[in-house]
Amino acid sequence: MSFQAAHLRFAQKVQDIIHPQDLTGYFSGTLYPDSRYITKVDRAKTHTDVRIEPRKILDLTDDFDKGWQVHLWYDKLGLHHLDQIVLNRSWTPNDADNVEVWSQLTGAKLVEDLYWWQNTDWPQILPYLKFTANPHQEDPAILQNWYQHFIDFYQKQPDLQAYRQQAKFMGIDPEKIELILQSAQNLYDDQPKRELIEKVMEQVIEEFKNLLINP
Secondary structure: OOOHHHHHHHHHHOHHHHOOOOHHHHHHHHHOHHHHHHHOOOHHHHOOOOOOOHHHHOOOOOHHHHHHHHHHHHHHHHHHHHHHHHOOOOOOHHHHHOHHHHHHHHHHHHHHHHHHHHOOOHHHOHHHOOOOOOOOOOOHHHHHHHHHHHHHHOOOOOOHHHHHHHHHHOOOOHHHHHHHHHHHHHHHHOHHHHHHHHOHHHHHHHHHHHHHHOO
16 A cells, blocks of 8 residues: 555546546545554455446546545555565565565655655645545544544654654554664665655556556
8 A cells, every 4th residue: 555645645636637526525535445454444345346447437426436446546556666666576465474575665655655745735635634434334433533643644744753653543563663664764765766766656647547548
């Protein structure tokens, strides 16, 4: 998964081709899938089992669903680029249990997220984040807490170490958090790699647009 600043900025950048009418539904739908970390809904129900072909996103009538799908496609398309930057190869299922690989890729996602935390006009997005739907009958109070956390978080001064708080909120193991943050700091200090990570979104936007036209 990418982190939430990247997801929300991507959703904002592709608004002109997705054409959402209800921005509250759209941005809240974008933020929804990773709420599984605190609602404990199975990942397949929020990610793999529900992703549709990009072209079909344009046929959706619910803007919450459009935002949800935009999130899923950024996850899918962005991972390949981060793999190549960090690993110089594609991720494989065998990497799922490799702590070193996992921490490096997640660290890259933090570096990407920090960039978009710094380079997003948040007043254009944060007012639209709120609980509007619970597709899997999640507790509304838990989802409200999910949205409020990110409203508060992205109003703060951007800081790589602040992701320790976010990871704790999401229930990530403290030892893993430290590995991720160290990997993120190493990548951030590596200017050539950092600059490549910061350019991933523009590449994904072009790929996404092509998939909408040529599924």
